[in-house]
Amino acid sequence: MNKKQKKMLARIIIAAVLLIVLHFVPITGIPRFICYLAVYLVIGYDIVKKAFKGIKNGQVFDENFLMAIATIGAFALAVYEKSGDYNESIAVMLFYQIGELFQSYAVGKSRRNITELMDIRPDYANIENDGKLEKVDPDEVEVGSVIVVQPGEKVPIDGVIVEGNSSLNTSALTGESLPRSAKAGDEIISGCINMTGVLKIKTTKEFDESTVSKILELIEESSSRKSRSENFISKFAHYYTPAVCYGALALAILPPLVNLVLLHNPAMWGQWIYRALTFLVISCPCALVISIPLGFFAGIGGASNAGVLVKGSNYLETLARTKYVVFDKTGTLTKGVFEVVGVHHNTMEEKKILEYAALAESFSSHPISRSLKTAYGKEIDQKRVTDVKEISGNGVTAKVDGISVAVGNTKLMKRIGVEAVECHQVGTVIHVAIDGAYAGHILISDVLKPTSKEAIVNLKKNGIKETVMLTGDIDKVAQQVAGELGVDRVYSELLPADKVSKVEKLLAKKTEKEKLAFVGDGINDAPVLSRADIGIAMGALGSDAAIEAADVVLMDDDPMKIVKAIRIAKKCMRIVYENIYFAIGIKVICLILGAVGIANMWVAIFADVGVMIIAVLNAIRTLFVKKL
Template sequence: MTKKQKKMLIRILVAAALMLILKFVPLPLSGVSMFLLWLIPYFIIGYDILRKAWKGILNRQVFDENFLMAVATLGALAIGLLKTGDYDEAVAVMLFYQIGELFQSYAVGKSRRNISELMDIRPDYANVEQDGQLVKVDPDEVEIGTVITVNPGEKIPLDGIVEDGESSLNTSALTGESVPRDVKPGDEVISGCINMSGLLRIRTTKVFGESTVSKVLDLVENASSRKSRSENFIARFARYYTPVVVFSAVALALLPPLVRLIIGQAPDWGDWIYRALTFLVISCPCALVISIPLSFFAGIGGAGKAGILVKGSNYLEALANTGTVVFDKTGTLTMGVFDVVDIHHSELDRETMLEYAALAESASSHPIAVSIRKAWGKPIDLSRVGKVEEIGGNGVVVEIDGRQVAAGNSRLMRHLGIEPIECHSAGTIVHMAIGNAYAGHIVISDVIKPDAADAIAALKRAGVRSTVMLTGDGPSAAAQVAEALGIDRVHSDLLPGDKVEKVEELLGAKKPGETLAFVGDGINDAPVLSRADLGIAMGAMGSDAAIEAADVVLMDDDPLKVSKAIRIARKCMGIVRENIIFALGIKLACLVLGALGIANMWLAVFADVGVMILAVLNAIRALFVRKL
């Protein structure tokens, strides 16, 4: 509990004690003397509300909950002084309102503390060696290429590459998973992880402002600035609702007595003014104004603890409406780790063809190129490689030992006027041509992720209507993966630009009100992530492109997190709808009862403070995320 909350709690306890004494202890006082005594607990508990209401009037922002509370309670005190002699309702209304505000403050604080656990990934210092001694410096001051030392138990302050040492890293603050990650020299590491065992020496590859931890913190801190339609609706609703109820209360206080006066009956001003004041207390929109943003705030915090970063409540709302999920295959549903499984050759022997393929792919960082060089397994003599021409989405044409060598897909072969021999093996086919003659092809296979099939099944259980897979693989390999995973539709032989066109085609065919989400690895899929209704980047630890392009960022590469994100969003939206229906329903019923004179100030307190407390309790349920 904060210092401010403790101060409010003391005010509540003192005011409640004084109220009970004045209510139940017989005192030889009455009239103005008793009124002045009741003003003591009233001002102890309500002085800040009166001050805020007065400031609102001076700033021409009259119609808010402080104004409603001030008018209602001051009016109740006036009725007590002039008519009834009872002041407990006025003090009680202000007292219970402040109890509700304290509870709401505590609930918001709990949500912020929950998100603060994620924010604990911010490193406090970096160990840099100076004159043979380790010196702690601000991570902002560390330049690229600096070697830093990370001791066991310390956070890794900056992204880099391990130069010396082996250890296990705790990545749970970023991924939500407790399984440690082992690292050794040559491995990339990212800021925000905790070094669990061995001492590591790391050469930094990014300044702190560009590091993973900095980007994640910036994302979380700015999430609340992107409002959902529900939040914007509540803000507009409160702006018009409050003036309407104030003028309705004025009409309720004046019109019935005037009508009774005109028809010759006693106007009974006190009764109708009391009803109007009760009406004002009931009408206070606190439950909606507080609980709806808190629901989204809690939902984003709960998702963050699970390693799912949502960039704003508008994206959380879109995620809840997901009807179609489109997956990129490589690195998303499959491991993205390719192996050469077969070589079909014609003129050249197997060894020579693999050597030529490794030389042709020597300059490429594509996973397929890496797998070919890995299969060759020998040093590559780059002096044998001459002119290199890369044809986007098709392959490469290279000069090796003075001969033209082409390595790529069937489109590349036809582009060169060479007819490839089709392969019926499942996998990615790299066709080879030497000179102008077809030489054969290499079959490369990617491994399906262990949880991929469960992830597709979980999406269907979550109510996702359609699952689609996009891939550059040939039809046979694509169909095999889709069938193994239970994916509804598959589109193969796609270039990067074709994927954008296919997503636009799927967007045109979706149902109204549905969201189409695209899930990719965030590195090569940035254009598609941006084009879909909702871009979800998977396995984004250390990927700047993913964090920049996507609306939702999954910090590890577990495809089950997609259905978990949708479940969190739907739970949050369910809570929002429950709070809207509950708050408006109770308030409407109590407003009618108040106008008819059936409801008193005590029921008004429940309609305002009680409903707010229940709505806030419901909202903080969004913080808690069940495991799959």
């Protein structure tokens, strides 16, 4: 609990204790009135203050006004009738404040889930001053300044490395678990953690415009985009509250007047004013105006806690109605990096072929070279390698331990007069010739993510009608990947503009109620992310384009997060509708009972505070997400 909540809890306890004590103290008349008034002010002074402030500002009809009028009216009625029973008015205010405390705690828990999601905000930036490092607030660093980031520190502001080499942990931003190397001349984004060497960075943006700030802004403002359900509740409360106030006024005046003028019976003002006050308490729309936005806010909080950033409650509503999911292949369903998936030998064992290939390619920075070195898995002694020649579009020739080694494609094999064995598997084939003889080939391909197939299966279990894959790869590769994953439909050899065109055709085929989601890596897919009903970017928080274009951003590259996001959205919408039907249903029943005099103030307390607490407790269930 925060300080404000603790203060409210103390007020509730004090008021409850005083109310119990006064029940057993035998005082009457003015002393009794003063004592109960003091208890009322302890628990309700802020509500009365807000009500008067609302009247002053022209915003009369809100829940504060309803509670103030109802409780003050009940208090005045007890004075008028000389009953001395002030318990009801204080009890109404007491239980209302308990409900408000529940609501405040639930919102606070949701907010903590969101803000604690990513501990990426830097506390300081290091500026070198007379050979010493001085810690300053990142907000104070101007564009073009040189900052120093030591090992273990967060990069506070976007910039370009001017001095130093290091490895960067970017997992909080991109979802990539492997460290990323960084050297002088490379661009670097805020939020990364410097792991090894000292870096000097020339800032290219102010802190407010940096990647970290944009992400934090996205998190903090996610509740500003309202869903249709929230907008409906806001409009409903706007017209509903004045209507019930005028209805209560009519209930207090018209029946006694009719009774007096037409039937010539006593007016019974006290009885009908009491019914009107009960009617006001019952009619207070707290359960709706609090629990519905809270349901969405808790949904966003629960999603954030599960590693899914949703930009607003309107996107939760859209996500819940999603029936078609379209995937980009590379970086979404596959890892997007080359890996050795097979070594096929001819005259030499596999490990030896891989060793010769990795050593021959050890001086190259090509992605294929890096994948060979990674697959070899041992420290490479470049002293063993001489006479390295990189032939553009062919491959590499070198001498390893004095033995001639050629590593490349079929063109290189023809160039050196070696006959290569054809490989029928899908992927990039690297042929290896050793000492002038064909030794075998290494198959490299973009491998599937471990959970991609499971994600497709679970999407269908969660009501997705069709899954589609879009890719720029050749059809043979695309069909193999789609077949392994169980994707319903695949379109291959597409340019970025072709992907937009395909999504538009898919959008035209679905019904208005059905929604289409596009899932991409967020870097090259901004146009398609924007065009779909809802765009989902995977592990792309380091990309400005992803943050701007996507409606939902996943914290890592796990496709199962898509399933989790849809399940959270559906659970959130189910709870929201439960609260709407429950709150309105109970209100209508109790309003009728209150109008005819069956429901008293205690029933009114349940209809207002009781329903609100139940609705709030139901709403915060969206915070808790089951593991898949």
